[in-house]
Amino acid sequence: MIRLFKHYVPHSVMLLGIFDLLLLLAAGEAAWQLRASQIGMDPGSFSERAVPLCGFALVVWVAMISVGVYGSEALRSMRYACARLLVAISLGIIALSVLDFIVPGATFWRSTLLFAMLLAVLLLVANRLLIGSFLGTSAFRRRVMVLGAGARAARLKALSKEKGSGFAVVSFIAMNEPDRAIPEAISREAIHDLGDFVDNLGVTEVVLALQERRNSLPLKDLLRIKTKGVHVNDFSSFIERETGRIDLDTVNPSWLIFSDGFSSGRVISSASKRIFDIVASALLLALTWPIIALFALLVKLDSKGPAFFRQRRVGLYGQDFDLIKLRSMRTDAEKDGAKWADKDDPRITRIGKFIRKVRIDELPQSWSVLRGDMSFVGPRPEVPKFVADLEEQLPYYAERHMVKPGITGWAQINYPYGASIEDSRHKLEYDLYYAKNYTPFLDILILLQTLRVILWPDGVR
Known part of the structure; x- marks a missing residue:
């Protein structure tokens, strides 16, 4: 995930949003060229209409964010995404038409906006047909290894299987826990070098999901993983980032005190x-x-x-x-x-x-x-x-x-x-x-x- 101002945005959503913004710019430019050719007008240089083009793209893009085009439901359902796209583009065009009425000449002509709306719908739907189907695949999901095989590890396993999840668990490592909830977990004793094991699996993040951490933290393992350049996260912070909420079942006062947040800034x-x-x-x-x-x-x-x-x-x-x-x-x-x-x-x-x-x-x-x-x-x-x-x-x-x-x-x-x-x-x-x-x-x-x-x-x- 990408962190923007202390809030996490999935890579897949960021990628889709950037593509959409570029396609909205392309739709605006194509609409201008089409309308200019219809009336036999010189379309002029691109620099002359750069500001209106960017305004069109940003207004429609903000409308798309507002109606949930980048929500998990829209990412996993083409029908849902198309319905929200139509609403968002319609709202954006209405807002731009009102702006054009209040400040004539500040935006596109309303006839050009109609062309832009139709082209935007076609391009954005095509975008989702071409790359949207890949957003839920492993190519766009972080490869996570979980240290632990108890109830917390089972929660991570269930979370990774939810539609729209941004990560895939590639391995569970059992750390001598009495209650094992992940039968396929690999025993820590069976792995000679955990650092090499992480490299071989292409792991990008390791999550510590032990039920009881007192006197049981695998400090040598965590240090070896960290020095390999792999991000190490604790269970509560990982859940916060992936779900946008603080998990009351696992959080404790010390985590709230020492974790990032509640800053003087x-x-x-x-x-x-x-x-x-x-x-x-x-x-x-x-x-x-x-x-x-x-x-x-x-x-x-x-x-x-x-x-x-x-x-x-x-x-x-x-x-x-x-x-x-x-x-x-x-x-x-x-x-x-x-x-x-x-x-x-x-x-x-x-x-x-x-x-x-x-x-x-x-x-x-x-x-x-x-x-x-x-x-x-x-x-x-x-x-x-x-x-x-x-x-x-x-x-x-x-x-x-x-x-x-x-x-x-x-x-x-x-x-x-x-x-x-x-x-x-x-x-x-x-x-x-x-x-x-x-x-x-x-x-x-x-x-x-x-x-x-x-x-x-x-x-x-």
């Missing part, structure tokens, strides 16, 4: 994040107040009670604040106390079902962002009762409050809506990853991917 990130929050929330409120007002009226007409719902939530450093949303449930929804929303929850009103589905009920939270109680990106804030219960049942739950809560977050785009302790545990693993690794780059990625969640609201309640 985030002071700059926090300042830029706050500036963005102020500007974006003020702009969003200015643009969406008619929508908020309209649906506030519809909420009032649909059911008795106030249009807005105010509730205490836990924010930064465990401090409570008032969260404001458009009301989507009956006024007596919490007469017996706060509880998670169920599927087809009878407390949700008719208008409430719609505004939850398209996330309109979240718009008033922009005021909380402007005030500084929330950010656009961060862990979702929970009610104090839930937080108290979850802190008792889940380790490290309080650490998610080390960053501001957000309207959207890493857990929201990676895990469907959850309404149980087990769901909260899974979402906490993503929240901790964000709290440990957040940067402006990750925030931008989450904001873009939120569009995918809005367009395909799986699991919304």
Whole structure:
């Protein structure tokens, strides 16, 4: 994987993205040449239209990232990828058409954009037919050797077999563990020189997956592997990188303390994040107040009670604040106390079902962002009762409050809506990853991917 601003991107995704960007540039140039020949116009030099071409390619490319074209589902399903491509290119062309209307001459002609859209669809689909099928093969997967043959090694074996996995386990080495879960593992005593063994297999990374490390670390082996230039990783760091979450089953306080993350450099990130929050929330409120007002009226007409719902939530450093949303449930929804929303929850009103589905009920939270109680990106804030219960049942739950809560977050785009302790545990693993690794780059990625969640609201309640 390639690490960009503390966030890992698979080599296959990076390769596909670069090819797509180049093909979008080619589609834009071909569309310009085609339209110029149709009307008998001199197309001019390439340098004269370089900026519009790059703008076209970048806008469509960002739209592709937003709707999940580079997600694991799109990488393994051609039908899924084509559907997302069509949506992304359509959104990109609409955005460019609006820009051309606002600033005439700054982009392509709208007729040229139509040609560019059709050519882009053909080229991008052809790209996936030609090289997309190779992205899941061993040619694009890292060759990993696992030291260990217990339960952790079995988890790595299962993870490597998932579709879209970026690595393949080429060998398991049993290290005198009492409970062996990998029958095909090779005993360490059967290998004379582990360094030569690694070279012969073409291993690019070794993962230490021992259940008990106290007084059992194979230091000589690890040193020999390291001096061969092969990357050595521990189990928790490997899982974090491959899954984008922190594994609560194996992580311990010392790993959190000594691993990369929670750095002091985030002071700059926090300042830029706050500036963005102020500007974006003020702009969003200015643009969406008619929508908020309209649906506030519809909420009032649909059911008795106030249009807005105010509730205490836990924010930064465990401090409570008032969260404001458009009301989507009956006024007596919490007469017996706060509880998670169920599927087809009878407390949700008719208008409430719609505004939850398209996330309109979240718009008033922009005021909380402007005030500084929330950010656009961060862990979702929970009610104090839930937080108290979850802190008792889940380790490290309080650490998610080390960053501001957000309207959207890493857990929201990676895990469907959850309404149980087990769901909260899974979402906490993503929240901790964000709290440990957040940067402006990750925030931008989450904001873009939120569009995918809005367009395909799986699991919304």
